[in-house]
Amino acid sequence: MAVRLADYYKLHIKRVTIVASGMLIAINATLLILFTLLGISWFALFVYILVPAILMQIFALIIILRYALEPLEMITQTLSYVSPQPTVITPPNYNQIRHERSGLKVMIQTIYDRQPNQTSDDTEGSSILDRVPCGIVMLDSNGQITRYNKNAPVVVDSNQKPSLQLLFSETNSLDNWLKTATDSKVSDEKFWPRVQDKIPGDTKRKIYDVLASYHKAGEAGVETILITLDQTSRYGEDEESVDFLSVAAHELRGPITVIRGYMDVLRSELETTLQPDQRELIERLDVSASRLSGYVNNILNVAKYDRKHLKLHLREDKLSDVYASIADDLQLRARTQARILNVTIPIDLPTVAADRTSLSEVIANLVDNAIKYSYEGGQVNVTAGIEGNYVRCWIKDSGIGIPSSVASNLFQKFYRSHRSRTTVAGTGLGLFISKAIVESHGGTIGASSTEHEGSTFSFTVPIYATVADKLAAGNNGNEGIIQTSSGWIRNHSKIGG
Amino acid sequence: MVEDDRFIGEMYVRSLKKQGYEVDWTVTGAQGFAAATSKTYDLILLDIMLPEAQGTEIMDQLRNDKEDKIPNTRVIILTNFEQDDESRLAMQQRADAYLIKAEITPRKLIEIIEQLG
Numbered sequence: 001m002a003v004r005l006a007d008y009y010k011l012h013i014k015r016v017t018i019v020a021s022g023m024l025i026a027i028n029a030t031l032l033i034l035f036t037l038l039g040i041s042w043f044a045l046f047v048y049i050l051v052p053a054i055l056m057q058i059f060a061l062i063i064i065l066r067y068a069l070e071p072l073e074m075i076t077q078t079l080s081y082v083s084p085q086p087t088v089i090t091p092p093n094y095n096q097i098r099h100e101r102s103g104l105k106v107m108i109q110t111i112y113d114r115q116p117n118q119t120s121d122d123t124e125g126s127s128i129l130d131r132v133p134c135g136i137v138m139l140d141s142n143g144q145i146t147r148y149n150k151n152a153p154v155v156v157d158s159n160q161k162p163s164l165q166l167l168f169s170e171t172n173s174l175d176n177w178l179k180t181a182t183d184s185k186v187s188d189e190k191f192w193p194r195v196q197d198k199i200p201g202d203t204k205r206k207i208y209d210v211l212a213s214y215h216k217a218g219e220a221g222v223e224t225i226l227i228t229l230d231q232t233s234r235y236g237e238d239e240e241s242v243d244f245l246s247v248a249a250h251e252l253r254g255p256i257t258v259i260r261g262y263m264d265v266l267r268s269e270l271e272t273t274l275q276p277d278q279r280e281l282i283e284r285l286d287v288s289a290s291r292l293s294g295y296v297n298n299i300l301n302v303a304k305y306d307r308k309h310l311k312l313h314l315r316e317d318k319l320s321d322v323y324a325s326i327a328d329d330l331q332l333r334a335r336t337q338a339r340i341l342n343v344t345i346p347i348d349l350p351t352v353a354a355d356r357t358s359l360s361e362v363i364a365n366l367v368d369n370a371i372k373y374s375y376e377g378g379q380v381n382v383t384a385g386i387e388g389n390y391v392r393c394w395i396k397d398s399g400i401g402i403p404s405s406v407a408s409n410l411f412q413k414f415y416r417s418h419r420s421r422t423t424v425a426g427t428g429l430g431l432f433i434s435k436a437i438v439e440s441h442g443g444t445i446g447a448s449s450t451e452h453e454g455s456t457f458s459f460t461v462p463i464y465a466t467v468a469d470k471l472a473a474g475n476n477g478n479e480g481i482i483q484t485s486s487g488w489i490r491n492h493s494k495i496g497g
Numbered sequence: 498m499v500e501d502d503r504f505i506g507e508m509y510v511r512s513l514k515k516q517g518y519e520v521d522w523t524v525t526g527a528q529g530f531a532a533a534t535s536k537t538y539d540l541i542l543l544d545i546m547l548p549e550a551q552g553t554e555i556m557d558q559l560r561n562d563k564e565d566k567i568p569n570t571r572v573i574i575l576t577n578f579e580q581d582d583e584s585r586l587a588m589q590q591r592a593d594a595y596l597i598k599a600e601i602t603p604r605k606l607i608e609i610i611e612q613l614g
Contacts, residue, residue, distance in 0.1 A: 250577050253577035253597070253598065260599065261508040261598075261603055262508060263602075293599045296599070300579050313586055
């Protein structure tokens with residue numbers, strides 16, 4: 001059975017005590033026999049010889065043992081302290097003169113000098129790092145790789161120089177973050193999800209989640225540690241699920257096209273023969289079909305957004321023209337649900353940078369909400385104006401309003417308040433995707449509301465002239481104009497009006 | 498018009514003819530390509546999901562960086578397929594309009610055609 005270092009000395013003392021006691025007993029028994037053979041009386045023997053002799057021997061033994069075993073005690077304490085076994089033993093004090101003279105100090109120092117974790121050979125450390133199921137990369141103060149493990153996405157060039165094989169986006173790269181951290185922080189952490197190591201289409205592509213930790217003047221020259229977790233199987237499945245969604249959307253859209261199209265044809269051809277109430281029925285069919293189409297779009301856009309693929313092609317456009325493309329549809333929706341839709345978007349507003357299809361989806365989502373959550377006969381007002389470098393559009397209703405407790409959850413995916421879940425139809429995706437689209441335009445979206453009095457949703461879109469050069473540089477993609485420091489949810493909520 | 502769905506094809510043909518347009522309707526990409534190159538049309542309505550050949554391939558054959566076989570013809574992509582953004586943007590560069598069928602009605606389509614001139 002293995003003996004713990006910390007227990008060695010106790011056991012050793014026990015052994016020594018047993019041996020010494022045995023020796024004592026043997027010596028004294030011999031003396032007893034001897035004196036008996038020599039004819040000395042028992043009493044004299046016991047009182048004058050045996051008892052004092054025993055007492056002296058015990059005394060001497062204690063002194064000798066203490067002296068003899070002290071070095072052993074200190075050495076076992078030292079070894080226990082430096083070993084990997086957990087212990088509460090404190091290291092012995094070996095700085096006394098007698099230990100220096102006897103050489104015990106040097107012996108104990110030798111033990112300290114021979115600690116295993118001070119050897120320069122670190123193959124044990126490397127093999128442990130290689131067993132870690134994620135990639136680990138260590139960078140020095142110059143951002144150069146000093147160490148990495150087997151699972152790290154690192155490639156080595158012909159000069160044996162290692163470099164990180166990860167594709168960060170230009171606006172949110174590791175280098176940008178590291179530069180900011182090095183220049184202005186003592187420590188920092190950052191997380192990037194879904195970072196690829198190769199471009200899409202490469203069959204060996206992997207997708208990682210990356211966590212970085214920076215600490216200025218870190219130990220052993222390591223300032224930055226990166227941890228990469230291979231999530232290819234998980235995110236790869238997401239990509240497959242989006243392909244499924246694309247196919248499903250296409251299938252759903254077929255019948256929707258036929259329903260909307262033929263209703264439109266019937267309405268125009270039967271215009272003169274339809275009774276007003278029949279016309280109303282067809283209009284309701286139309287509204288529902290267009291809503292269905294909107295839901296399919298929302299689902300598709302959310303799937304694209306989740307994959308960070310919501311790229312827009314921004315063009316110079318007028319907000320009034322964007323609205324005009326859906327004006328008839330929205331008026332129809334309002335009319336069939338007995339709401340009054342008032343729209344005043346000045347046509348002389350500056351042009352904006354917009355993706356007409358997506359932006360009109362945002363307006364349709366917000367107007368739809370305003371209709372849904374207002375009372376019968378209620379008004380929905382759509383207005384727009386200039387605000388700094390943006391055009392802001394307001395959609396106001398005087399309906400049931402939003403309690404301040406739910407206001408901060410409004411733009412979350414699938415969020416539906418418990419009240420409306422049972423009484424109002426909807427997917428909970430409309431506001432989520434509207435926020436995603438508006439932010440992808442470089443704008444912001446927000447809501448303000450007074451319960452029982454109504455709500456006002458508004459969003460901003462950049463004025464074209466202010467972003468034209470950035471768009472031209474980015475080939476009209478929206479990446480250059482997305483605000484990186486925009487508030488997550490801009491939300492004003494008045495309590496009690 | 499290149500459209501393989503019978504209901505949808507008949508719907509557009511009916512509305513366009515009523516508006517006074519002359520319509521040739523083909524149901525496959527190959528037939529569409531043959532028709533487009535045999536006669537000069539004012540407008541081609543091109544679906545993407547077609548049997549045998551995708552509308553994207555037909556578009557590429559008709560109009561690419563090297564040559565334009567139909568310089569005097571406008572092209573409207575009319576599809577329900579949700580392409581990835583890169584493909585869609587590439588198509589939008591070459592066509593005059595890119596429309597999702599489920600989002601427009603025949604009357605709306607005619608409005609857009611008339612806007613294109």
